[in-house]
Amino acid sequence: MTRFEELIAPHLDAAYNLARWLTGNDSAARDVVQESALRAFRFLQRFAEGSAKAWFLTIVRNESYTWLKASAGHRWVAIDDDLSADETAPAHQQGPELAAIHTENAALLQQALCALPPAYREVIVLKELEDMPYKDIALVVDIPIGTVMSRLARARALLKLELLKLHDHE
Incomplete structure (x- = not known):
């Protein structure tokens, strides 16, 4: 196996x-990951330990922000535009009522996350969705661990607050 x-x-x-x-864009995310993987491959000798x-x-974070700067002013596709039914379905079938509630809750959470400024969204994604330790988040975002913890809080x-606002508008 190669390195x-x-x-x-x-x-x-x-x-x-x-x-x-x-x-916030599926196609852009694929492009960002492809470019990031190419950069990682080219500079793999720089990774020591x-x-x-x-x-x-x-690398992915930096490429994402580069894409965002280059795309300023363009309209982006909503984060959930191409989620398949399998991705929004509950882990086990619980009936149509619970499935509808789960789908609605997932959509509200996605909408609330998208409303956060990127600096806050990235720490939530890295901690809550990727389950990364604080020290690794600090490396990715290039901030001290204390700042990671306060930014996450x-x-x-x-x-x-975003979820409460969305809930009140229902």
Whole structure:
């Protein structure tokens, strides 16, 4: 197995997840991950030790922001535009009422997450969706661990406010 396959390939799903949440666009996320994987391959000799996931997601984050800057002013596709029914379905069938509630809750959560500023969205995605440790998030986002923790607390508070706003508008 090549070093790239060993270190980077296991994190392609996490890379896509982060890019998708940061760009808000499925096609852009795929492009960002492809460009990031190419950069990781070209500069793999620079990775010495530590978390390969954090190193690779740092590249993905930077590429995502590069894409966002280049795409400023363009209208983006909503994050849930092409989710299949399988992706929004409950893990086990619970009946149509519970399935509808689950789908509605997932849509509200996605809408609330998309409303967060990118700096807050990225720490939520890395911690809650990718289950990364604080030290790795600090590496990816290039901020101290204390800032990760405070930003995460602020992101959770903002997410809660967004969810309450969305719930009140129903």
